[in-house]
Amino acid sequence: MNQQVEKSMPYDVEKIRQDFPILDQKVRDKQLVYLDNAATSQKPKSVIDSIVHYYETDNANIHRGVHTLSERATLSYENSRKKVQQFLNAGSEKEIVFTRGATEAINLVANAVRELVTVGDEILITAMEHHSNIVPWQMLCEKTGATLRVAPINKQGELIFEEFEALISEKVKFAAISHMSNALGTINPIKKMIVLLHRYEIPVLVDGAQAIPHIAVDVTALDCEFYVFSGHKLYAPTGIGALYGKMEQLEQMAPYQGGGDMISVVTFDKTVYNRVPYKFEAGTPNIAGTIGLGAAIDYVNGIGIEAIAEHENQLLNYAVEQSKKIDRLKMIGTAKNKGAIMSFVLDGIHPHDIGTMMDHQGIAVRAGHHCAMPVMDFFGVPATARASFAMYNTFQEVDALMDGIENLIEMFG
Numbered sequence: 001m002n003q004q005v006e007k008s009m010p011y012d013v014e015k016i017r018q019d020f021p022i023l024d025q026k027v028r029d030k031q032l033v034y035l036d037n038a039a040t041s042q043k044p045k046s047v048i049d050s051i052v053h054y055y056e057t058d059n060a061n062i063h064r065g066v067h068t069l070s071e072r073a074t075l076s077y078e079n080s081r082k083k084v085q086q087f088l089n090a091g092s093e094k095e096i097v098f099t100r101g102a103t104e105a106i107n108l109v110a111n112a113v114r115e116l117v118t119v120g121d122e123i124l125i126t127a128m129e130h131h132s133n134i135v136p137w138q139m140l141c142e143k144t145g146a147t148l149r150v151a152p153i154n155k156q157g158e159l160i161f162e163e164f165e166a167l168i169s170e171k172v173k174f175a176a177i178s179h180m181s182n183a184l185g186t187i188n189p190i191k192k193m194i195v196l197l198h199r200y201e202i203p204v205l206v207d208g209a210q211a212i213p214h215i216a217v218d219v220t221a222l223d224c225e226f227y228v229f230s231g232h233k234l235y236a237p238t239g240i241g242a243l244y245g246k247m248e249q250l251e252q253m254a255p256y257q258g259g260g261d262m263i264s265v266v267t268f269d270k271t272v273y274n275r276v277p278y279k280f281e282a283g284t285p286n287i288a289g290t291i292g293l294g295a296a297i298d299y300v301n302g303i304g305i306e307a308i309a310e311h312e313n314q315l316l317n318y319a320v321e322q323s324k325k326i327d328r329l330k331m332i333g334t335a336k337n338k339g340a341i342m343s344f345v346l347d348g349i350h351p352h353d354i355g356t357m358m359d360h361q362g363i364a365v366r367a368g369h370h371c372a373m374p375v376m377d378f379f380g381v382p383a384t385a386r387a388s389f390a391m392y393n394t395f396q397e398v399d400a401l402m403d404g405i406e407n408l409i410e411m412f413g
Contacts, residue, residue, distance in 0.1 A: 011311050016303065017392045019044040030362025033397045038182050038341055038388035039366050040232045041213060043296070047236060050295035051288045061284055063261060077287055080294030081277075084242050087297050088227060089218040094247060097277040098290055101241035102209035103132040105228035106176065108243060108280060109205055110136035112253035113174050119145035122171045124202070126151045126159055126188070127378060128181040131371040133207045137176060146173070153378065157184035157333035164193065168200055175204045179211035183372035183384070184333030185316075185341030187215065194224055203249065209233060209241075213390065214312060214339045216305045225249050231289065236296035240289030243280075250276045257282040300391075308391045312340035315389045319398045326402070328409055332384045340389035343370075346405065349412050351383040357411065358385075361404045 017023055020042045025032050034042060054076065060069035062077045078093075085093040099105040117123070123137045127150050141148045149172070151164035175197050180187045194204050205226040208217060212229040219227045226249065231240040245253075255262055255273055259282035265272040273279040300308065319342050323329050328347040346354060355367030366386045369376045376383060387401055 011303075011307050013311065013392060013394055017394075019046070019299075020392055021045055021048070023392060027362040027364070028360055033363040033400045035387040035389065035393065035397065035401060036364045036366045037213075037390035037393075038210060038233070038370075038386060040238065041235045041390055042392070043235055043237065043292075044299050046299050047292045047295045051237065051292050054288050054291050062287055063278075073287055076291045076294070077285070080290045080297075083294045083297045084244075087217075087301070088244050089220050090244050091220060092247065094276055095244055095250065097243040097245065097250070097280045098285055099228075099241045099243055099280075100239055100286070101230035101232070102207060102228045103230075103241075105226075105241055105243035106132055106205065106207065107136045108256040109176075109226050109228075109245070109253075110140050111256050113203075114140045114143060115254065117144045117146045117173045120171065121146040121173045122149050122169070123147070124149045124151065124167055124172045124175040124177075124197075126164070126177055127153045128157065128159070128184060128186060128188075128372070128375055129176070129178050130182055130207065130209065131373070132209075133176050133178060134374070147171075150374075153186075153375075155379075156335050157181065157186045157338075157375075158335045159186075159188055159193075161189070161192075165196060168196060168202070170200060172197075172200065172202050175202050177204065177206060179206050179208045179217075180214065180339045181333070181372070181375070182210040182341070183370040183375045183386070184335065184343060185338035185388075186333060186335040187211070187337045187339055189337075190224075191222055194222055198223070210341075211339070213300070214309055216309070219244050231293040231296065234293070234296050235299060236293040237286075237289040240286050240293050242293075247276065250280070253280075255279045255282070259283045261285075303391065311391060312389050312393075315393055315395065315398060316340045316342065318395055319387065319389075319401070322398060322402045323405075326405055326409070329405065332379050332381065341386060342388070343384040343386045345381055345384055346409065349408065351381075351385045353412075354385040354405075354408060357408050358401075358404050361400075361407065363401060363404050365401070 058072045060073045062074040081093045081096050084096045149167050203225040206224045208229040213234045227244040232238040262279045262282040332343040351367040368383050
């Protein structure tokens with residue numbers, strides 16, 4: 001796979017940190033410890049520079065322009081599409097549709113699926129989904145009379161596979177499943193799930209928003225019909241993401257929005273739509289963001305996704321072991337196979353207080369329901385505090401997190 005770049009040098013986290021300007025600052029007179037990567041990642045200088053370069057030298061609208069700036073901008077934009085295709089190991093760059101992010105990509109697919117389901121049909125998701133992979137399907141069911149089925153999880157935050165399997169039937173017309181939970185860190189057995197769903201010829205969308213910076217993704221090997229992700233969690237800018245779709249699926253789908261660039265011919269009598277993928281990219285796109293996404297993929301490839309995953313797993317394992325020394329800390333989500341996310345609660349201290357007081361120590365963690373209210377309901381908590389790790393985090397930052405928690409417990413008594 002293209003993203004599995006072999007590393008000839010040891011993993012040098014300090015060198016990596018030098019590529020991220022934002023990390024070199026103090027917050028409330030404390031050195032910043034950024035552990036909110038599951039919400040958004042920071043951006044390397046190469047990504048920032050790619051955006052500045054576009055606006056300083058190549059800024060123009062893409063496609064159809066015959067002047068030099070437009071041709072350069074178009075080339076950079078389409079090169080990013082090729083980079084996404086290679087990063088996902090998709091069969092063709094035509095199978096890559098640029099969107100504002102995973103949320104828009106899911107809604108795009110749900111809009112098309114809505115035409116294929118009716119009363120009595122079922123849509124299957126899991127109990128660990130992000131709201132973005134729940135609400136669009138609820139909206140679809142409200143419009144069509146279909147039923148939303150939810151595969152349950154256990155107290156470790158793992159999918160109960162036998163119950164997932166029991167929900168699969170000829171009534172299920174589509175499945176939308178998370179690759180990795182943003183609230184728990186659980187990594188689902190995606191390939192096994194897809195094989196099972198395909199026995200019933202059920203198309204599958206995989207929400208890869210949380211997985212994409214942590215796991216090598218091969219959509220050809222997975223054989224999913226759709227895979228979606230957001231660029232901002234992959235060290236790219238906000239407002240850009242991608243939808244991978246098998247060509248035969250994309251060709252059958254109606255456009256999501258109407259406007260410029262998604263058309264071939266327009267008259268008052270009829271409109272002929274553009275070819276895939278352009279028929280799904282109406283209007284002027286986020287050109288700078290798309291170029292930034294390509295630069296982010298280059299940066300990740302330069303380090304190697306496998307090396308990044310190994311480093312993050314070491315951080316997570318260390319954090320989990322250190323957290324066991326804190327009596328009042330309870331982990332939420334203890335799956336055997338999980339990514340670099342540690343959600344937790346502290347006895348007697350509300351997660352929002354944890355987030356606020358950690359910020360006073362220069363430590364950025366997320367506190368809340370993490371757009372996963374059903375997960376919080378299942379575990380019987382209003383919210384959790386969440387520390388999430390990335391390629392640039394260090395063991396010293398894990399120590400700072402644990403010291404911060406100890407200070408917080410001492411403060412609250």
